[in-house]
Amino acid sequence: MFVEGKGDAGSFNRELKSVHLAMLSEFQNHISQNLSFLKGKKLLIAVSGGIDSMVLLHLFRQSDFNISVAHCNFKLRGSESEGDEVFVESVCNRYHIKLFVNHFDTKKYADLYKLSIQVAARQLRYNWFNEILENEGFDYLLTAHHLDDSIETFLINFSRGTGLEGLTGIPQQNGKIIRPLLSFSREYIESYAQENVVQWREDSSNASDKYLRNKLRHNVIPILKELNSGFSDSFQQTLKNLQQAQSMVDDASRIVYRKVVEDVDYQKRINLTELLILPNYQAYLYQWLKPFGFTAWNDIYDLVHAQSGKQIFSDQYRLLKDRNELILAEKSEAESETFLVYQDNTNLNVPLKLKVCNKGDITLDQKDCIFVDKDTLKFPLVFRKWQEGDYFYPSGMLGKKKVSKYFKDEKFSLIDKENARLLCSENEVVWIVGKRADRRFSVNKTTQTIIKIQLK
CATH class of the missing domain: 3.40.50.620 (HUPs)
Structure with missing residues (x-):
C-alpha cells in the first residue's frame, strides 16, 4: 500500500x-x-x-x-x-x-x-x-x-x-x-x-x-x-538509568574476572575457591558465560558444587567441573584419526614442524618443542590420540610410566585428556605433544643429526 x-x-x-x-x-x-x-x-x-x-x-x-x-x-x-x-x-x-x-x-x-x-x-x-x-x-x-x-x-x-x-x-x-x-x-x-x-x-x-x-x-x-x-520520556529516562547500572555491572565483572578466571590454551578456568568467596557469585557466572550460549542457569549454578567430570553444554561450548575449577572450552569431536609425519613436513593436517639443527640451537625448558636424535627415529612418525596402555620413559626420570598415570599426576582435566596427542616412532612414544618428551630419543654425545620438532 x-x-x-x-x-x-x-x-x-x-x-x-x-x-x-x-x-x-x-x-x-x-x-x-x-x-x-x-x-x-x-x-x-x-x-x-x-x-x-x-x-x-x-x-x-x-x-x-x-x-x-x-x-x-x-x-x-x-x-x-x-x-x-x-x-x-x-x-x-x-x-x-x-x-x-x-x-x-x-x-x-x-x-x-x-x-x-x-x-x-x-x-x-x-x-x-x-x-x-x-x-x-x-x-x-x-x-x-x-x-x-x-x-x-x-x-x-x-x-x-x-x-x-x-x-x-x-x-x-x-x-x-x-x-x-x-x-x-x-x-x-x-x-x-x-x-x-x-x-x-x-x-x-x-x-x-x-x-x-x-x-x-x-x-x-x-x-x-x-x-x-509522558510514558515515552519516562521510558527513555528508565533506559538511561538501566544502561548506567549495566555499565557498573560490566566494570565489576571485568575486575573480578581478572582475579578469578585464567585463560589457558583456549580454555577459561574459573577458580571456585576464589569464586565462592563472593556472596553473589551466580551473577558473575551469568555475566561471564551468557556470551557462550548457555541457558540452563540453575544447572550451571549447581555445577559449582557437583562432582568432578560433570558437564553442561551449549550449542558450541561445554562447561566442565574439574576438581576446584570450572573449565570452559569449545565442544570438539574426539579425534581418533592417525596422521603420518614425514621428515619433509608434507602432511598439513599435523601441527608440527621438523627441522635439522645444530647442538648450539638446543634450548631447554620449552614445552612447545623437543630436540631428538634422528638416528633413533623411524619415519614416518605417527601423530595420534593417546590410548589406554600407552607408556613412555619421561625425560628427567628413571623407569617408565603409563601415559594415563602421567595425566593423573599432572591433574589433567577430562578436556585436557581428550585433547592430548602423542608423537610416536612406530609403537614407541617420542613426545606427549606440548607436555613431556621421552628420554629414549634425546640428544646425546654420539648424536650425529639433531632434529627439532616444534608445535606450530
Missing part, C-alpha cells in the same frame, strides 16, 4: 511545521553531539520503504551526508514486496542515490536451517549488509530503529525473562551498525513524515497480531501511553 503525507488542512500543517523544524534540528544536534564520527564517512542506509526508513533517509538527505541505500526483497508478500522494491528504486533514482538490492528466498532459507521467518530474514539481511560494507568500503550501516522499537524489545525480553542487559533497550551502536533514531518516538516520526509529505509504503503484515512484537505494539503500548501521557 502506497501512502503519502496525510492532512492538508492549513491549521494542521502550521501546527506541524514546528514539529518538522524541531525534529530536524534535534536530529542534527543528536548527530553532532553523539554521532559526530559519521561526518565525512561513507554511509549505507537500510531502507525497506516503510515510514521509519523513509524518514531516516529524508533526514540524512537534509543533513548533507554521503549516503547510499540497501533494500532487501524477502519475497514474502507477493506483489507488495515487488512494489516496495520499485518504490525504493524510484526514490533513489529521483535523488541520484546509489542503490543496492538483493532478493532472498526467505522461506526456503528458514526451512533449510529450521528458523522462524523473522530470524531467517534477520540473518539474511545482516549477512548481506556486512558483505556490502566490506566489499564496497562503507564505514557504517544505518538502520531506522526508534524509541518504540526499544520499548517493544524491552517488553519482549521482560516477558520472557532476562538479565539486566536485556532491559537496556536496543544499543545505539553495535560495531558498524548505527541507529540514529532511537531517541525519537513513532508519533514524532509520523508527524515529521506528514509535514514533509514523505512518501512511504505500508507493510500489511504490520497490522497482524500474529507476532508478539505486533501484539505489544497494538494492544499493550497504547494502554501504557494512555495511562501516562
